[in-house]
Amino acid sequence: MAQIIDGRLLAQKIEEQIRQEVGKMGIKPGLAIILVGNDPASQIYVDSKERACHRVGFYFEEILLPREIGQEKLIEIIKLLNENPNFHGILVQLPLPGHIDEIRVLSAINPKKDVDGFHFSNLGRILVTKRNTPDDALIPATAKAILLLLESTGVPIEGKKAVVLGRSNIVGKPVALLLLQKNATIEICHSKTQNIAAECLSADILIAAIGKPLFVTKEMVKEGTIVIDVGINRIEDKFDPRGYHIVGDVDFENVKNKASFITPVPGGVGPMTIVMLLENTLRIVKNPDIV
Numbered sequence: 001m002a003q004i005i006d007g008r009l010l011a012q013k014i015e016e017q018i019r020q021e022v023g024k025m026g027i028k029p030g031l032a033i034i035l036v037g038n039d040p041a042s043q044i045y046v047d048s049k050e051r052a053c054h055r056v057g058f059y060f061e062e063i064l065l066p067r068e069i070g071q072e073k074l075i076e077i078i079k080l081l082n083e084n085p086n087f088h089g090i091l092v093q094l095p096l097p098g099h100i101d102e103i104r105v106l107s108a109i110n111p112k113k114d115v116d117g118f119h120f121s122n123l124g125r126i127l128v129t130k131r132n133t134p135d136d137a138l139i140p141a142t143a144k145a146i147l148l149l150l151e152s153t154g155v156p157i158e159g160k161k162a163v164v165l166g167r168s169n170i171v172g173k174p175v176a177l178l179l180l181q182k183n184a185t186i187e188i189c190h191s192k193t194q195n196i197a198a199e200c201l202s203a204d205i206l207i208a209a210i211g212k213p214l215f216v217t218k219e220m221v222k223e224g225t226i227v228i229d230v231g232i233n234r235i236e237d238k239f240d241p242r243g244y245h246i247v248g249d250v251d252f253e254n255v256k257n258k259a260s261f262i263t264p265v266p267g268g269v270g271p272m273t274i275v276m277l278l279e280n281t282l283r284i285v286k287n288p289d290i291v
């Protein structure tokens with residue numbers, strides 16, 4: 001039976017440290033979040049980031065833009081935020097509507113204000129680095145959250161076989177690079193991987209970030225594996241007042257009997273991701289020349 005990694009508790013501890021640090025600062029760290037369109041899931045994420053900012057004493061603004069906004073107009077707004085000294089961090093909530101080129105938009109953010117760490121220059125830093133995680137880069141929040149959750153188990157990462165399910169720019173690829181820096185042997189699986197189950201069975205550390213509800217079953221997990229579940233999937237549920245409930249990419253109830261450690265959904269990676277966003281913002285305030 002696995003030990004449950006309590007992401008909520010760890011996030012609360014780090015958040016409290018941030019709150020105390022902000023209280024002693026002469027300035028209010030500022031975060032701007034751009035949300036394009038009214039996707040309800042994105043709005044929920046942005047709302048929880050806003051609440052976290054207020055809890056730790058940050059200045060926060062949500063810039064809500066219509067779904068039909070043109071790409072150039074969006075980039076103009078980002079450039080204004082780049083120049084605005086009230087904002088230390090700028091985040092564009094993803095996904096963006098299909099007519100907008102996500103990569104062009106993300107690369108319009110000043111890399112020194114890129115709290116998500118999605119700008120080429122920040123992603124490049126985690127590719128071209130010394131052995132350890134660089135202190136001077138803005139690392140994508142989810143990847144950083146996963147690493148801290150792994151480290152919280154006390155089990156060394158070095159030498160372990162880490163299998164990452166999913167090759168997204170925002171989770172799969174960055175977390176694989178961070179694990180490589182920690183001297184894990186990494187493998188990234190994706191939709192074209194042959195026999196994913198066999199690959200998962202070879203993992204000492206399994207990171208599930210593919211956005212497929214309950215994809216990882218107990219047959220895919222070796223006894224004693226550490227399992228980190230990044231998925232946040234909505235499942236229709238007529239007994240839930242919202243009409244849905246949230247499950248991860250892992251069949252938690254069955255996999256927990258085989259894993260040594262496992263993160264729950266909700267209450268695992270999600271709360272840690274939000275606190276890592278706060279931490280990235282604070283790092284910019286403390287080191288404006290971070291890039």
Ligand code: GUN
Nearest residue numbers: 091092093094095116142
């Ligand atoms: N959408 C889902 N995850 C993320 C994230 O980490 N950052 C942004 N900007 N959008 C997201």
